[in-house]
Amino acid sequence: MSDHKLCPIAALLSAAEKADHPAAIGAFNVNFYSQAAGVLKGLRRSDAPAIIQASRGANRFQGGPDKIAYMLGRAMEQSNHRLPVGLHLDHGDPEKGEECADSGYTGIMIDASEEPFPENCAITRGMVAYAHPRGVGVEGEYGQLLGVEDDVHAEKTVYADPEKVAAFFEKTNADALAIAYGTSHGPNKGANIAQLKTEVVRDSYRNMADAGLTDNHFLVGHGSSTIPQDIVAEINQCGGDIRGAQGVPMEKIKEGIAFGLRKINIDTDLRLVITATARRFFVDNPSAAGCETLRGVKEALDAKLDVIDPREYLGSVTPFELLREPPDGPGVQEFVDLMALMEERIAQHVAFLVEAFGSAGLASSVEDVTVEDMKQRYARSDPW
Template sequence: MSKQDFQLFSMVPLLRAAEQSSLNGRPAAIGAFNVNFYTQAEGILEGLKRADAPGIIQASRGANKFQGGPDKISAMVLAAMKETGHDLPVSLHLDHGDDEKGRECVDNGFSSVMIDASKLDLKDNIAATKSILNYAHPRGVSVEGEFGKLEGVEEDVIHESTTYADPFLVPHFFNESKADALAVAYGTAHGPNKGKGTDKLAIHIVQASYAGMKAYGQNENHFLVGHGSSTVPKELVEEINRYGGGIKDSAGIPMQKIQEAIAAGIRKVNIDTDLRLGITAAFRKFFHDNPGVEKKSPNVLVPIKQALDSHPEFIDPRDYLKTIDIGLLRVHPRGGDLEPVMVLIKERIAAHVEMLVRKFGSAGLAASVERVTLAEMAKRYDRN
């Protein structure tokens, strides 16, 4: 395969590189960043490149709906890789999927899928995870499950309170389901209001889970995932609010706690809210710094500005970008009305992603990721 054929990798070799680094005394986790539109993908790739880091780009069911399907997302991410000449290992992962969406993503260019069956009891959760895995693994596609319940709102999954994962059942979950990765609830939360969430953090759950995995020799093929781990930087919230936003009571997970969780065994850290905040801050500042700019663009910039003006609480770009033609958000903005603001967004995302992956310990790990194709991954699963 030539360098020009941009391909996506299973999460497994990326997470294994992080595990090996950790075993060698440098704790590491791979950053997993949610994507909704083209420039967001470019910004993530640019940040990864600056840090020489492998990375995971993930799309939720909501992102799939927003873009019109997994085929659109995979084409968009590959286009961004091609445009930026990105030759570091990247996975494209479905975040919080179900069985139907999981299969659709496997068939449409994703290299990894998550099944969130955490609302089911353990036995049914394992069965649901196994079911999508039996479809994904023969195609080399990795699978993430979820155990325990995270507080907060993630798409249509709403949990009012945390149900911690039972660490003693984590090796059992891996053994029975064969899942490559497992999101364990240890007290992080989805969304920008993680509350006084840090007093709910139970990093000993990660420690005990990881110790069990090691005892059963699972840790180089199976990996722990931390969801809801945005740091919700104060300066971003303040910037949004300075330029007309109205975010109240925001709180994230302190970086030091994320690093403690990585040292305890987390190998994939999910970041969504931070990018939403960065994008929203960029839009608000752009309109503030360029008064009247929207007047030249009645079909694109006017509806975005109106949506932001009338909804100070908006932080999800899908809420204010749904007003415009989705085709504009799937391609490079070159020469279009969105280009000036997208240039700012790309830089902002790149800087944040670079900073995060350096803190997560995955900077410089790109070369230690084994470049195993999905076809070869499928053969390896078949042999086991």
């Protein structure tokens, strides 16, 4: 296990807030070892701090939060990663949140956004009351995002009310808050682009600033994948069939960052990059489809042409995906080659994104604090 300590999310988001240019920390969802390794590689190229996050689905896929924490620790150790990285639960509930807070995560997202505002505040505050004494930060969610992502789905956009954002922080002392401003989960954001209201971000941040909250409380943008059209085209050229995929224009994300977003969540983009790499690999290496380790992957890709979630086709290679130990046996070299290609393509996209988000070069401005230090700070700042 790496002795490199994972970074509290508040320290990461604070570095973005204090930057001399508009900046947000990239938060990248991961499901398997090479995905994490690829994100880390991209971060090193850009000298960027970041948050690695795992949904409840990712935790199930790997067998629990402790496995995800181990996987990230191993990926950092293997690559001698020395830049600040946090580990965060994405869209958690209280039960999974407590488990992650006890498993080495440095941030927990508690999503009670389906509840009325007072109940949402109460549930989030309950998570804060559990996590902060352990030095772990908390992100809440207010408003609802259209679309589907793992266990989360909504039929329509419910915008956050900027007038209530400061109150949410005051009632909960959460570190971060995802506010719905018209982005959506999943690959089909097209219909929703016309509904993007970055002024929700602007007005929320202004109200936070008026209340003196912006030093320790941060706004988050979910559903922010850009859905690169060249990647979608590559998937379709290599046997896939993905239609209508459209992301959030980068200029809109940059506008949101200029208005006060400090954490930008990216999941779908990486799924697309991984899927394009897999489909391309089988076109370029037809014999790999017959090898023992990858046969199930190819069959799963052939069976579902619109698949973009790597868990749906990589599940057959478990337990290799973790690379807890170097695998051996027939067909392993092809698997290792595919994973290396995925790492590289993920790294390229992550480097591009953190440059655009303004967090490239910010690694050295992240305060060197530990979860232990945060226990003291939270004990002073929590109002109960």
